[in-house]
Amino acid sequence: MSKMSENETTIAPKIVETGLVDRLGELAPLLLVPALAVIGFAAIGSPSTWITLTAAGLAMGMMIFIMASGLTLVFGLMDVINFGHGAFIAVGAFVGFTVLGYLIGWTDEPSVLLNLAALIPAIIAAMLLSGGAGYVFERFIVKPVYGQHLKQILVTMGGLIIAQQVIVMLWGPDEIHLARPETLRGSVVIGEAAIEKYRLVAVVIGLALFIAMRLVLNRTKIGLLVRAGVENGEMVEALGYRIRRLFLAVFIVGSALAGLGGVMWGLYQETITAHMGSEIMVLIFIVVIIGGLGSVEGCFIGALLVGLLSNYVAFLMPKASLVSTIALMVIVLMWRPQGLYPVVKAK
Amino acid sequence: MPEPLLTLQGVHTHIAQYHILQGVDLAVPAGGVAVMLGRNGAGKTTTLRTIMGLWSASSGRIRFDGTDITGLDTPAIARLGIAYVPESMGIFTDLTVRENMVLAASSGPMDDARVDWIFSLFPPLKTFWSMPAGNLSGGQKQMLSVARAVIEPRRLILIDEPTKGLAPAIIKAMTAALAELAKTDTTILLVEQNFSMAKSVGQSVSVMDDGRIVHSGAMAELAADPDLQERLMGLSLEAHQ
Ligand SMILES: Nc1ncnc2c1ncn2[C@@H]1O[C@H](COP(=O)(O)OP(=O)(O)OP(=O)(O)O)[C@@H](O)[C@H]1O
Numbered sequence: 001m002s003k004m005s006e007n008e009t010t011i012a013p014k015i016v017e018t019g020l021v022d023r024l025g026e027l028a029p030l031l032l033v034p035a036l037a038v039i040g041f042a043a044i045g046s047p048s049t050w051i052t053l054t055a056a057g058l059a060m061g062m063m064i065f066i067m068a069s070g071l072t073l074v075f076g077l078m079d080v081i082n083f084g085h086g087a088f089i090a091v092g093a094f095v096g097f098t099v100l101g102y103l104i105g106w107t108d109e110p111s112v113l114l115n116l117a118a119l120i121p122a123i124i125a126a127m128l129l130s131g132g133a134g135y136v137f138e139r140f141i142v143k144p145v146y147g148q149h150l151k152q153i154l155v156t157m158g159g160l161i162i163a164q165q166v167i168v169m170l171w172g173p174d175e176i177h178l179a180r181p182e183t184l185r186g187s188v189v190i191g192e193a194a195i196e197k198y199r200l201v202a203v204v205i206g207l208a209l210f211i212a213m214r215l216v217l218n219r220t221k222i223g224l225l226v227r228a229g230v231e232n233g234e235m236v237e238a239l240g241y242r243i244r245r246l247f248l249a250v251f252i253v254g255s256a257l258a259g260l261g262g263v264m265w266g267l268y269q270e271t272i273t274a275h276m277g278s279e280i281m282v283l284i285f286i287v288v289i290i291g292g293l294g295s296v297e298g299c300f301i302g303a304l305l306v307g308l309l310s311n312y313v314a315f316l317m318p319k320a321s322l323v324s325t326i327a328l329m330v331i332v333l334m335w336r337p338q339g340l341y342p343v344v345k346a347k
Numbered sequence: 348m349p350e351p352l353l354t355l356q357g358v359h360t361h362i363a364q365y366h367i368l369q370g371v372d373l374a375v376p377a378g379g380v381a382v383m384l385g386r387n388g389a390g391k392t393t394t395l396r397t398i399m400g401l402w403s404a405s406s407g408r409i410r411f412d413g414t415d416i417t418g419l420d421t422p423a424i425a426r427l428g429i430a431y432v433p434e435s436m437g438i439f440t441d442l443t444v445r446e447n448m449v450l451a452a453s454s455g456p457m458d459d460a461r462v463d464w465i466f467s468l469f470p471p472l473k474t475f476w477s478m479p480a481g482n483l484s485g486g487q488k489q490m491l492s493v494a495r496a497v498i499e500p501r502r503l504i505l506i507d508e509p510t511k512g513l514a515p516a517i518i519k520a521m522t523a524a525l526a527e528l529a530k531t532d533t534t535i536l537l538v539e540q541n542f543s544m545a546k547s548v549g550q551s552v553s554v555m556d557d558g559r560i561v562h563s564g565a566m567a568e569l570a571a572d573p574d575l576q577e578r579l580m581g582l583s584l585e586a587h588q
């Protein structure tokens with residue numbers, strides 16, 4: 001070989017083309033949501049029913065995404081399995097409902113401004129307190145068991161039980177009912193289909209949060225650090241960053257988002273209970289596993305799939321709803337054992 | 348003689364129940380390239396990881412530039428000006444080449460002149476600046492890993508086998524780049540099995556075996572003494588030419 005060509009191999013850039021199949025593989029999960037919607041349409045038949053159910057499914061999916069996004073990052077970053085995540089959902093819901101209860105004069109008025117004046121402080125209080133609960137939970141419950149999976153499961157479950165008992169102590173053992181703010185009641189009618197206003201709002205909030213989260217993860221240094229940390233935390237430390245501090249921040253933000261999801265879910269059901277968190281957690285774990293542990297995009301798609309499927313099946317075969325989401329998880333894992341968007345892990 | 352930049356004194360490291368480093372004594376003088384040789388499994392990587400705080404020494408002392416860094420955690424050690432290029436390269440494959448570099452510049456925005464200098468050392472990084480680093484070839488990843496270590500001025504760079512698995516042409520480019528780096532104020536501790544590469548860039552050399560340093564001295568001395576080479580490294584040296 002001549003000197004010249006040696007130099008060329010050194011310098012000449014070699015473009016590694018991603019093959020068509022690879023690229024399709026990356027897009028395939030994105031197509032699942034429309035595909036499921038089309039299958040739903042075929043199975044349901046009536047367009048107006050389908051529109052109503054699809055809106056309900058998307059709204060439910062968005063709320064699950066908001067609650068689940070923190071959990072998937074917490075797992076990705078430090079391999080922490082947090083069975084106590086549901087506690088933040090309940091804390092957020094109870095705090096939010098309490099504030100709304102005080103401001104019932106404003107929520108019952110048919111004025112968008114007054115309703116917002118009640119909702120905004122309720123949401124802020126819910127997120128602050130669930131974020132604060134997240135801080136305490138991380139420092140006293142999760143931190144002592146970093147790296148020990150079995151202990152994490154036991155200890156975080158214990159934390160969840162304690163949190164539920166504290167809620168019962170403070171708010172009593174009964175369910176709490178609260179009507180939605182006046183302007184969020186009722187439906188908009190499109191042709192023959194009725195879509196609850198609240199569901200539209202939930203979809204808008206969920207989409208906005210997903211976009212914001214992607215921007216932070218892709219465009220800011222903190223976001224890049226989180227993504228880098230999910231892949232190789234050791235290297236992030238070797239570059240001079242404290243991964244545990246990053247993890248604590250993600251944990252707190254994730255808990256605050258769970259709290260926001262809790263308020264939204266509570267208003268969706270118009271009822272909350274101390275153990276609401278552990279009930280939703282089943283769906284949240286399914287979503288996080290479908291998406292690929294550590295992947296926000298996967299979590300988003302997984303949540304929409306679970307939301308749509310639950311609503312379609314609840315209409316077609318009431319009672320088979322949970323079974324159908326578990327079946328969905330099994331099918332996805334048979335196709336992609338690491339979930340829709342497997343996260344690359346060093347080592 | 349001035350105090351060495353880095354000294355290890357009687358360092359022992361246990362990984363789980365295994366006693367891997369068994370009293371490592373090592374002095375890396377300031378400036379230039381210090382090479383560490385040794386057969387597979389001798390404990391070279393473990394030594395670098397222990398310096399970086401990724402394993403903790405169970406006994407012994409590690410001093411860097413007059414400071415005892417033995418018990419410090421990894422980020423604190425990095426912030427003292429020590430960079431690490433691991434054997435596995437530690438590239439963030441999901442991030443672009445540029446984003447990898449942005450994170451490596453831990454004390455602030457990247458310096459443009461320095462980025463240009465890095466492009467002159469490793470031209471492919473310029474071409475693939477906005478591509479996901481996971482798409483780079485093995486040699487290009489190795490370049491990125493070294494480039495990350497030098498995006499800001501560092502006192503000491505620990506580099507673990509940067510030529511492993513690379514084609515001869517790329518090894519030449521990497522050797523040239525390391526020689527260029529060694530002209531700056533940066534000191535390099537280079538773990539290397541490719542003796543001809545080690546010979547061409549290193550001023551001092553230490554040889555590790557079974558978790559101990561079994562020889563240290565000037566590179567010229569070892570390079571000129573085939574008997575010593577044979578005795579220290581036996582066939583492993585030839586095998587890795
Ligand atoms: N995580 C670990 N757990 C248990 N043993 C380990 C671990 N890492 C390394 N070892 C052991 O420690 C010893 C030294 O390993 P080390 O990686 O430091 O060798 P090395 O000199 O870098 O070898 P090579 O040239 O193959 O890279 C080996 O016997 C190895 O099996």
Ligand SMILES: [Mg+2]
Nearest residue numbers: 391392393434
């Ligand atoms: Mg090694």
